[in-house]
Amino acid sequence: xxxxxxxxxIGGARFLRGLKRAAPDADITVIGxxxxxxxxxxLKVCPDLDTVMYTLxxxxxxxxxxGRADETxxxxxxxxxxxxxxxxxxxGDRDFAxxxxxxxxxxxxxxxxxxxxxxxxxxxxxxxxxxxxxxxxETHVAxxxxxxxxxxxxxxxxxxxxxxxxVRLRASVPAEAVVPVGAEQAKPAPGVLEAIAGADVVLFxxxxxxxxxxxxxxxxxxxxxxxxxxxxxxxxxxxVGDAPVRGMADKVLAxxxxxxxxxxxxxxxxxxxxxxxLVDTVDAGSVERVEAAGIRCRAVPLMxxxxxxxxxxxxxxxxxxxxxxxx
Amino acid sequence: xxxxxxxxxIGGARFLRGLKRAAPDADITVIGxxxxxxxxxxLKVCPDLDTVMYTLxxxxxxxxxxGRADETxxxxxxxxxxxxxxxxxxxGDRDFAxxxxxxxxxxxxxxxxxxxxxxxxxxxxxxxxxxxxxxxxETHVAxxxxxxxxxxxxxxxxxxxxxxxxVRLRASVPAEAVVPVGAEQAKPAPGVLEAIAGADVVLFxxxxxxxxxxxxxxxxxxxxxxxxxxxxxxxxxxxVGDAPVRGMADKVLAxxxxxxxxxxxxxxxxxxxxxxxLVDTVDAGSVERVEAAGIRCRAVPLMxxxxxxxxxxxxxxxxxxxxxxxx
Numbered sequence: 001x002x003x004x005x006x007x008x009x010i011g012g013a014r015f016l017r018g019l020k021r022a023a024p025d026a027d028i029t030v031i032g033x034x035x036x037x038x039x040x041x042x043l044k045v046c047p048d049l050d051t052v053m054y055t056l057x058x059x060x061x062x063x064x065x066x067g068r069a070d071e072t073x074x075x076x077x078x079x080x081x082x083x084x085x086x087x088x089x090x091x092g093d094r095d096f097a098x099x100x101x102x103x104x105x106x107x108x109x110x111x112x113x114x115x116x117x118x119x120x121x122x123x124x125x126x127x128x129x130x131x132x133x134x135x136x137x138e139t140h141v142a143x144x145x146x147x148x149x150x151x152x153x154x155x156x157x158x159x160x161x162x163x164x165x166x167v168r169l170r171a172s173v174p175a176e177a178v179v180p181v182g183a184e185q186a187k188p189a190p191g192v193l194e195a196i197a198g199a200d201v202v203l204f205x206x207x208x209x210x211x212x213x214x215x216x217x218x219x220x221x222x223x224x225x226x227x228x229x230x231x232x233x234x235x236x237x238x239x240v241g242d243a244p245v246r247g248m249a250d251k252v253l254a255x256x257x258x259x260x261x262x263x264x265x266x267x268x269x270x271x272x273x274x275x276x277x278l279v280d281t282v283d284a285g286s287v288e289r290v291e292a293a294g295i296r297c298r299a300v301p302l303m304x305x306x307x308x309x310x311x312x313x314x315x316x317x318x319x320x321x322x323x324x325x326x327x
Numbered sequence: 328x329x330x331x332x333x334x335x336x337i338g339g340a341r342f343l344r345g346l347k348r349a350a351p352d353a354d355i356t357v358i359g360x361x362x363x364x365x366x367x368x369x370l371k372v373c374p375d376l377d378t379v380m381y382t383l384x385x386x387x388x389x390x391x392x393x394g395r396a397d398e399t400x401x402x403x404x405x406x407x408x409x410x411x412x413x414x415x416x417x418x419g420d421r422d423f424a425x426x427x428x429x430x431x432x433x434x435x436x437x438x439x440x441x442x443x444x445x446x447x448x449x450x451x452x453x454x455x456x457x458x459x460x461x462x463x464x465e466t467h468v469a470x471x472x473x474x475x476x477x478x479x480x481x482x483x484x485x486x487x488x489x490x491x492x493x494v495r496l497r498a499s500v501p502a503e504a505v506v507p508v509g510a511e512q513a514k515p516a517p518g519v520l521e522a523i524a525g526a527d528v529v530l531f532x533x534x535x536x537x538x539x540x541x542x543x544x545x546x547x548x549x550x551x552x553x554x555x556x557x558x559x560x561x562x563x564x565x566x567v568g569d570a571p572v573r574g575m576a577d578k579v580l581a582x583x584x585x586x587x588x589x590x591x592x593x594x595x596x597x598x599x600x601x602x603x604x605l606v607d608t609v610d611a612g613s614v615e616r617v618e619a620a621g622i623r624c625r626a627v628p629l630m631x632x633x634x635x636x637x638x639x640x641x642x643x644x645x646x647x648x649x650x651x652x653x654x
Contacts, residue, residue: 042431072399078424082449084431093420097405104369104411122409 001026004199005127008033008212009048010065011238011246011304013055015205018310020056020126023318028127029195031222033207034112035132035139035180035215038163040089041079043099044106047163048212049116049131050098057123065246068094088168113189130195132216135186139211141165141255142177162211171248175255178210183218188225196225201321204235204274206245206302206313209265210252217273227273232321234276235269236313237262240302241282263289271295276320278302278313296324328353331526332454335360335539336375337392338565338573338631340382342532345637347383347453350645355454356522358549360534361439362459362466362507362542365490367416368406370426371433374490375539376443376458377425384450392573395421415495440516457522459543462513466538468492468582469504489538498575502582505537510545515552523552528648531562531601533572533629533640536592537579544600554600559648561603562596563640564589567629568609590616598622603647605629605640623651 003026005016016030033048047066054060054068061067071092080087091099098119105115111134120129139162147155159179165171196202207213213235217223226233238249239262250260258268262279263286269277271294279286284299291297300316303309330353332343343357360375374393381387381395388394398419407414418426425446432442438461447456466489474482486506492498523529534540540562544550553560565576566589577587585595589606590613596604598621606613611626618624627643630636 041427042434043427072401072420074399074420075402075424075427078421079428082424082428082446084424084428093399093401093423094405096420096423097402097409097411100368100370100402101406101409101411107369119409 002195002198002200003028003203004195004201005030005203005205006033006207006213006216007031007048007052007205008207009036009051012048012205012207012212013052013060014065014304014310015207015236015314016052016127017055017307018304018312019203019314021307021311022314029191029199030127030129031192031195031216032116032129032131033212033215035137035183035211036162036166037136037138038089038161040086040091040099041084043096043103045089045091045099046102046112046116046131049129050095052129053116053120053123053125056125056127057120059123067092071095086168089163111189113191128191128195130191131189132192132222133186133219134189135182137180137182137186137215137219138162139215140179140181141175141252142179143169143173143175146173166248171251175252178214178252178255180215180218183215184220186219188219188221193221193225196222196229199229199231201231201318202226202229202233203317203321204233204269206236206238206304208238208247208249208252209258209268210249210256214256223273232275232324233273234278234317234321234324235266235274236278236302236317237265237280237283239265240280245303262286266290266295266297267293275324276317278316278320296320296327329522329525329527330355330530331522331528332357332530332532333360333534333540333543334358334375334379334532335534336363336378339375339532339534339539340379340387341392341631341637342534342563342641343379343383343454344634345631345639346530346641348634348638349641356518356526357454357456358519358522358543359443359456359458360539360542362464362510362538363489363493364463364465365416365488367413367418367426368411370423370430372416372418372426373429373439373443373458376456377422379456380443380447380450380452383452383454384447386450394419398422413495416490438516440518455518455522457518458516459519459549460513460546461516462509464507464509464513464542464546465489466542467506467508468502468579469506470496470500470502473500493575498578502579505541505579505582507542507545510542511547513546515546515548520548520552523549523556526556526558528558528645529553529556529560530644530648531560531596533563533565533631535565535574535576535579536585536595537576537583541583550600559602559651560600561605561644561648561651562593562601563605563629563644564592564607564610566592567607572630589613593617593622593624594620602651603644605643605647623647623654
């Protein structure tokens with residue numbers, strides 16, 4: 001079975017680990033979000049690709065869900081001692097190596113997809129990981145900064161990098177708009193459209209529907225490719241009981257005018273794209289509303305508390321995909 | 328008193344620490360060797376500048392004489408795990424920060440001299456540290472690699488980077504030639520010639536006469552500036568009892584046809600440049616030969632076993648400079 005998964009960071013990575021357990025013989029291609037990539041200290045950092053790679057390759061910091069296990073932060077401490085920032089983005093000493101290798105290869109002319117493949121040669125994630133695009137796409141968030149007087153730009157409306165919104169500001173101000181800058185001119189990376197066209201099923205893990213999966217779908221050709229593939233497309237709600245399972249998905253959902261409910265997210269994807277949708281058992285009441293929108297819906301436990309729970313969720317998604325296919 | 332010191336790495340840095348103790352009120356300008364700078368992992372590494380900066384700024388690993396105190400090597404371990412080399416150059420996690428900040432500033436268009444000044448803003452070495460040049464100069468060593476069959480180039484005669492000769496090969500094959508590539512086209516960094524012209528005394532610490540002080544003197548204008556300054560120029564022998572005090576200076580002395588003795592090094596500099604020369608007490612027998620070459624010479628203890636010993640050596644050098652001046 002060939003499975004294509006669109007993945008953001010932590011939620012996508014943990015779901016993928018469950019999927020590998022649930023379907024050990026499947027041929028899994030992961031299309032990774034690169035909209036939250038950022039240049040820091042002259043280095044190219046790809047947080048979502050790395051989270052998938054480290055999680056599936058056994059190098060992740062399990063507790064925090066991102067970054068490396070057994071990590072130290074001496075390099076970052078020294079950068080701060082030099083007065084060189086930003087200091088709000090947590091890069092560890094081991095993690096830095098990935099960004100240095102990536103940056104060197106990019107400087108040598110390799111596209112990000114080839115670089116990602118080379119990095120995965122070491123990590124052996126057991127899936128094929130492809131960035132959504134080799135072209136630069138950067139998710140920006142329009143915000144009005146608090147009029148605190150604390151910084152020169154306080155009170156101003158401005159567009160900031162997604163990481164600045166998410167990590168530095170911790171989504172503490174409303175996102176007025178979310179724009180994947182550069183997406184319109186971007187092309188899917190080599191292998192992305194081929195994987196979609198050859199898939200038996202396409203899955204949307206409980207990743208952020210706006211800044212993770214939404215950004216991937218914004219690359220011209222990807223949304224159309226999935227809609228036209230003629231295979232079951234099944235997603236899992238990242239919203240449980242009207243709140244994000246993790247992260248601050250509600251903040252960016254508001255920016256695109258979508259309420260923070262499992263049903264609203266399904267409607268946001270729409271029946272033109274999505275065939276099946278899993279909501280948590282606490283949201284069983286919304287199954288009817290989702291099905292009324294033309295999307296087959298089941299209520300199952302969606303709390304990814306451990307690998308077993310993630311595997312059960314993956315099995316439910318594959319079961320729903322078979323139901324869709326048989327319908 | 329304005330003192331100009333030409334410095335390499337460990338020997339120069341330790342002597343400078345003694346000089347600061349010996350002449351606490353002196354205005355000291357250090358012209359640092361950049362011929363052993365190297366690009367590693369896309370980063371600009373300046374080993375000699377950093378050794379001076381860390382030693383005088385209190386950040387040095389005292390035991391090994393280079394690199395940072397309390398250092399870890401996680402980043403380098405990870406680069407090796409990625410199969411990315413070279414693995415023979417010891418860059419620690421804290422040390423990496425210096426190279427990242429330097430590389431970022433160079434990429435932004437700042438010359439190395441301005442970058443060095445910015446790095447020293449943090450370290451406060453108590454001297455003005457200027458690289459010999461803002462232009463790229465790279466010391467290469469011509470060698471015939473052992474015909475071991477172990478590598479594709481074994482048995483070949485080739486020019487390799489100084490660090491490859493010094494650190495990787497540990498000077499295990501004869502140096503057939505030493506060439507500061509790029510020196511002929513280079514200009515002294517801003518402030519170098521001005522400091523020399525305004526100096527009351529110029530000192531050559533017991534640094535390597537070929538690949539450290541020799542490289543600095545190879546930058547057009549520096550040797551002439553020192554010879555024309557009309558102030559005492561005093562050096563300290565890095566050779567004690569026919570062997571280098573540390574390092575492998577004898578290996579590169581052979582490449583320039585100079586025997587490994589305290590007297591031969593003085594003659595190599597020559598009386599056109601050097602006014603005074605300190606040899607170790609074990610080399611007292613060579614004082615006559617050096618003076619016959621027109622260079623005033625004294626035999627004093629030259630083993631820099633600790634800061635006190637380094638300070639005593641610096642005092643002897645300044646005393647000899649006064650003797651030269653009074654002559």
